[in-house]
Amino acid sequence: MTRRVSALLIKGMFCSLAVSIAIAAPFCSAQAPDRQTLETCSTPNSARITTYKFIALGTYLHFNKGASAKAAKEAEALETVFDNSDYCLFRRGVSKEEVEKIDGLMDAFIKPIMGYASKVPDPAAVATAYRNFVAQVDSVKVDNEPHD
Secondary structure (H helix, E strand, O other): OHHHHHHHHHHHHHHHHHHHHHHHHHHOOOOOOOHHHHOOOOOOHHHHHHHHHHHHHHHHHHHHHOOHHHHHHHHHHHHHHHHHHHHHHHHOOOOHHHHHHHHHHHHHHHHHHHOOOOOOOOHHHHHHHHHHHHHHHHOOOOOOOOOO
16 A cells, blocks of 8 residues: 555656656757847836836845845846846837946946955945936836837
8 A cells, every 4th residue: 555655656746747847848948048038028117117226226235234145146136137128128218328328337336246255345336336326217218108
């Protein structure tokens, strides 16, 4: 009886593993998906901007607490999210110059935090860079966005 129960459990675990692999396989290709696949640009800029500000705030708070490793991970997340959706800002009505300015201010904010292991960032410079980034993001006009 116990052998039969064990065999059923093993068979069930094997089936679960097989189903998991079948579901995950399309998402685990060796080639990275292109930007169009990752982002359809259907998200309004207002939601994008809120996301940038939220991640930037988390980064800044971790930095202020002295949690440099967490702050660096948040900074990497901000860079990834922005880089994967910056072209959508442009497609939805933000000028290329404005997108590039936001990107430059974001880099001024996150690069010192991401490089904390080699050089301790100046807290005043990080605070100024954070305020400049948020101010620029806040200045993005989100009214009358074109729709895809």
